[in-house]
Amino acid sequence: MFASLEVNSLAIYPELGLLIFFGVFVAVSIRALRKPRSEISTCARLPLDETTPGVDDTKQERSSDR
Amino acid sequence: MSEKAPAAVGPLEEFVYDDAIVRKFLLATMVWGVVGMLVGLIIALQLAVPSLSFGQSFLSFGRLRPLHTNAVIFAFAGNAIFTAVYYSTQRLCKTRMWSDTLSKLHFWGWQLIIVSAALTLPLGITQSKEYAELEWPIDLAIAVVWLGFFGTNFLMTLVKRRERHIYVAIWFYIASLVTVTMLHVFNNVWVPAGIVHLLKTGDMPSAELMFKSYPVYAGVQDAFMQWWYGHNAVAFFLTTPFLGLMYYFLPKAADRPVYSYRLSIVHFWSLVFIYIWAGPHHLHYTALPSWASSLGMLFSLMLWMPSWGGMINGLLTLRGAWHKVAADPVLKFYVIGVTFYGMSTFEGPMLSIKTVNSLSHYTDWTIAHVHSGALGWNGFMTFGMIYWLAPRLFQTTLKSQKLVAAHFWTGTIGMLLYIIPIYVAGITQGLMWRAFDKSGSLAFPDFVDTVMRLMPFYWARVVGGALYFSGVVIGIYNIFMTWKTRPAVYEVPMQRAPALAKRYTPGADEHSASRVTAVAGTGHALDRFTQAAWHRRWERLPMRFTLYTLIAVVVASLFEIIPLYAIKSNVVTISSVKPYTPLELAGRDIYVSEGCYNCHSQMIRPIFAETERYGEYSKAGEFVYDHPFQWGSRRIGPDLAREGGKQANWWHLLHFNNPRDVNPRSIMPVYPNLLRGKLNFEDIQGRVHAMAMLGVPYGDAVNNAPEMAREQARLVAEETLLQAGGYAQMPADLWQKLNGGVPASKEEAIEALAGRKVTAVIAYLQRMGTDITKTEAE
Numbered sequence: 001m002f003a004s005l006e007v008n009s010l011a012i013y014p015e016l017g018l019l020i021f022f023g024v025f026v027a028v029s030i031r032a033l034r035k036p037r038s039e040i041s042t043c044a045r046l047p048l049d050e051t052t053p054g055v056d057d058t059k060q061e062r063s064s065d066r
Numbered sequence: 067m068s069e070k071a072p073a074a075v076g077p078l079e080e081f082v083y084d085d086a087i088v089r090k091f092l093l094a095t096m097v098w099g100v101v102g103m104l105v106g107l108i109i110a111l112q113l114a115v116p117s118l119s120f121g122q123s124f125l126s127f128g129r130l131r132p133l134h135t136n137a138v139i140f141a142f143a144g145n146a147i148f149t150a151v152y153y154s155t156q157r158l159c160k161t162r163m164w165s166d167t168l169s170k171l172h173f174w175g176w177q178l179i180i181v182s183a184a185l186t187l188p189l190g191i192t193q194s195k196e197y198a199e200l201e202w203p204i205d206l207a208i209a210v211v212w213l214g215f216f217g218t219n220f221l222m223t224l225v226k227r228r229e230r231h232i233y234v235a236i237w238f239y240i241a242s243l244v245t246v247t248m249l250h251v252f253n254n255v256w257v258p259a260g261i262v263h264l265l266k267t268g269d270m271p272s273a274e275l276m277f278k279s280y281p282v283y284a285g286v287q288d289a290f291m292q293w294w295y296g297h298n299a300v301a302f303f304l305t306t307p308f309l310g311l312m313y314y315f316l317p318k319a320a321d322r323p324v325y326s327y328r329l330s331i332v333h334f335w336s337l338v339f340i341y342i343w344a345g346p347h348h349l350h351y352t353a354l355p356s357w358a359s360s361l362g363m364l365f366s367l368m369l370w371m372p373s374w375g376g377m378i379n380g381l382l383t384l385r386g387a388w389h390k391v392a393a394d395p396v397l398k399f400y401v402i403g404v405t406f407y408g409m410s411t412f413e414g415p416m417l418s419i420k421t422v423n424s425l426s427h428y429t430d431w432t433i434a435h436v437h438s439g440a441l442g443w444n445g446f447m448t449f450g451m452i453y454w455l456a457p458r459l460f461q462t463t464l465k466s467q468k469l470v471a472a473h474f475w476t477g478t479i480g481m482l483l484y485i486i487p488i489y490v491a492g493i494t495q496g497l498m499w500r501a502f503d504k505s506g507s508l509a510f511p512d513f514v515d516t517v518m519r520l521m522p523f524y525w526a527r528v529v530g531g532a533l534y535f536s537g538v539v540i541g542i543y544n545i546f547m548t549w550k551t552r553p554a555v556y557e558v559p560m561q562r563a564p565a566l567a568k569r570y571t572p573g574a575d576e577h578s579a580s581r582v583t584a585v586a587g588t589g590h591a592l593d594r595f596t597q598a599a600w601h602r603r604w605e606r607l608p609m610r611f612t613l614y615t616l617i618a619v620v621v622a623s624l625f626e627i628i629p630l631y632a633i634k635s636n637v638v639t640i641s642s643v644k645p646y647t648p649l650e651l652a653g654r655d656i657y658v659s660e661g662c663y664n665c666h667s668q669m670i671r672p673i674f675a676e677t678e679r680y681g682e683y684s685k686a687g688e689f690v691y692d693h694p695f696q697w698g699s700r701r702i703g704p705d706l707a708r709e710g711g712k713q714a715n716w717w718h719l720l721h722f723n724n725p726r727d728v729n730p731r732s733i734m735p736v737y738p739n740l741l742r743g744k745l746n747f748e749d750i751q752g753r754v755h756a757m758a759m760l761g762v763p764y765g766d767a768v769n770n771a772p773e774m775a776r777e778q779a780r781l782v783a784e785e786t787l788l789q790a791g792g793y794a795q796m797p798a799d800l801w802q803k804l805n806g807g808v809p810a811s812k813e814e815a816i817e818a819l820a821g822r823k824v825t826a827v828i829a830y831l832q833r834m835g836t837d838i839t840k841t842e843a844e
Contacts, residue, residue: 017343017361017625021368024339024618032331044323046158046233047314
């Protein structure tokens with residue numbers, strides 16, 4: 001199958017690639033924009049809301065030379 | 067988030083995080099950082115003072131440079147990635163790592179791989195593919211540790227998680243895991259010569275042959291594969307995991323959520339999707355079809371957008387918190403790190419533009435580019451993370467904030483002192499290579515003239531590198547002193563979180579039924595799609611998410627690999643191009659092993675300045691027997707693609723003994739080991755067997771390679787002695803190396819010289835690029 005490919009017919013690759021990418025990009029953008037705000041903010045806060053309330057594993061940072 | 071969807075959760079569970087493993091990776095990061103950067107500093111010095119290899123083969127530039135790149139990429143950045151992954155994944159998933167045993171196997175397995183790299187690379191055991199130099203047994207170990215230990219543990223942790231949503235940092239980790247696996251596997255398809263030899267002859271191969279492998283790809287295909295790998299190793303080892311790190315640790319350090327989570331989604335998918343396509347930009351103006359490099363250029367330019375989306379997202383996370391940046395050294399490291407990410411991802415696309423590339427390629431411009439990425443982005447993001455983690459992991463206060471500031475400033479200034487002169491060096495040399503005088507001939511026909519012009523910049527780099535390095539040493543000291551004040555026993559706080567319900571029932575807030583029922587037909591479908599129900603399902607099922615990420619990278623890869631196979635049928639077969647003779651093959655393997663490709667290219671581009679300097683430009687058909695390709699990426703010395711016949715054997719012999727004897731200003735290392743080292747003729751049979759297995763038409767040599775090699779070696783030796791004016795005319799110190807003393811007869815002299823490695827290398831060099839002229843002669 002590959003052997004039948006001609007150099008010239010391959011020249012369409014960049015255009016085809018661009019089209020595929022454009023499709024993916026538009027789909028992802030629309031989806032990202034339409035995600036419910038509540039979910040977005042839940043997700044965005046994940047790194048900040050991770051410890052069990054009352055359990056402090058993030059000791060206050062302070063150095064001995066201050 | 068706990069007040070949402072309470073119906074969808076299981077019983078409350080108690081668990082603890084495994085921070086011991088994070089501490090291990092963090093310390094390994096610092097230790098290997100020092101080692102990798104120290105080797106970098108040594109080779110930077112060697113370019114200014116070539117005698118610093120002390121005549122030792124294991125200290126020569128060609129062998130140490132791969133050690134430097136592998137150490138900083140896989141040991142320093144690698145351990146940093148694992149530190150970030152093990153710390154953040156547990157917390158983002160509210161669960162301990164799935165298996166402590168796998169965590170430990172991963173840690174120790176990875177360190178073992180690094181140690182074996184540090185031992186084998188200086189010994190010249192290498193595949194010569196940049197950042198994939200490690201030989202086949204270590205390749206297998208990497209696959210087991212990366213996918214078997216790390217991958218299994220990581221993915222199973224996601225499956226067992228207690229947080230429904232998978233945060234964007236983890237997407238980046240998943241993409242890295244999947245893609246690096248794919249890159250590693252496909253770029254490392256080889257035939258181990260020792261095993262082939264054992265199977266064919268039943269004789270035990272030498273240790274050297276046991277480690278030796280040949281890639282199944284040759285020439286253009288091998289180059290294509292390698293730079294598909296090389297480019298995406300930068301993407302998925304040095305970019306995506308560090309973006310994961312950024313999306314986790316930057317919000318934590320700034321104590322505010324990422325600027326735009328929506329932007330991070332677009333950032334992720336477009337980056338993962340585009341990156342893979344851009345590989346061919348490493349091969350502009352080579353024997354690669356031009357449409358393929360156009361494809362690479364196009365996607366490289368597009369890559370600029372998502373990259374800057376990520377940078378902007380990172381920097382804007384600090385909006386309204388810039389007063390914190392002034393006070394907090396951790397945030398300072400991040401600001402510089404993200405800024406350098408922006409700079410190198412602007413520069414990368416620029417370098418992929420063909421006209422810019424024709425100037426920049428093979429020069430130090432590329433070196434400056436990668437160091438702005440490595441020192442600025444990878445280095446500073448890592449140090450920022452380490453300073454944030456250290457007091458938390460060691461449950462104490464950081465020894466000194468002043469020392470952190472000292473590290474920050476020495477690092478920043480050192481980096482600028484490194485990068486700026488090396489940019490100038492690159493552009494200077496690029497311009498000198500293409501400069502013509504009034505008469506229309508090359509303005510600097512002697513290559514060394516263009517090297518000498520770089521010396522002040524090379525010294526500036528040494529100073530800059532030393533500053534950056536001393537910053538790291540300050541950092542190590544600070545972390546070590548911090549570690550010393552750790553408690554006798556670490557506290558292990560108990561965490562509590564509800565288990566995930568077996569079945570997911572979306573909360574009303576996340577799936578607005580009213581909106582769905584309001585539209586009908588295709589509108590309904592579109593609405594469901596755009597409301598991301600499908601994506602939320604992926605998020606719950608990391609396996610499926612992993613699969614879709616894989617599809618994104620595989621589709622893009624196919625667009626590169628299908629043409630790769632099409633090229634095979636498109637390489638204009640040049641009938642006069644014949645396989646290397648057994649002796650030349652052995653010489654070529656020594657060339658590979660010494661890492662000559664780190665300084666010499668073998669690819670003359672169809673550019674006038676280049677054909678003037680080196681001769682006829684390189685054709686794809688000339689490389690069909692090159693397993694592996696040796697095109698190189700940097701010309702510290704001249705291109706060697708048409709070296710055959712340029713110099714006499716005798717000249718080469720003197721040159722290898724000490725390049726300064728024939729070219730006083732040369733910065734090439736000395737190679738006395740090639741004169742002292744005996745060539746193992748029996749091994750050559752195994753090498754030929756392996757090549758024949760790959761389809762190289764070896765004919766008779768398949769049965770009597772050693773005899774053929776001995777015969778040719780005698781001819782080369784005789785010719786060399788003739789050019790020297792007889793063995794008695796040769797300096798005694800040469801004979802000391804070649805024979806342990808001046809030979810008593812001509813026959814003894816021929817025998818001695820014919821048996822040395824240097825003769826095989828000379829045979830190879832004299833063959834290089836000559837086949838094509840045979841066509842013209844015929």
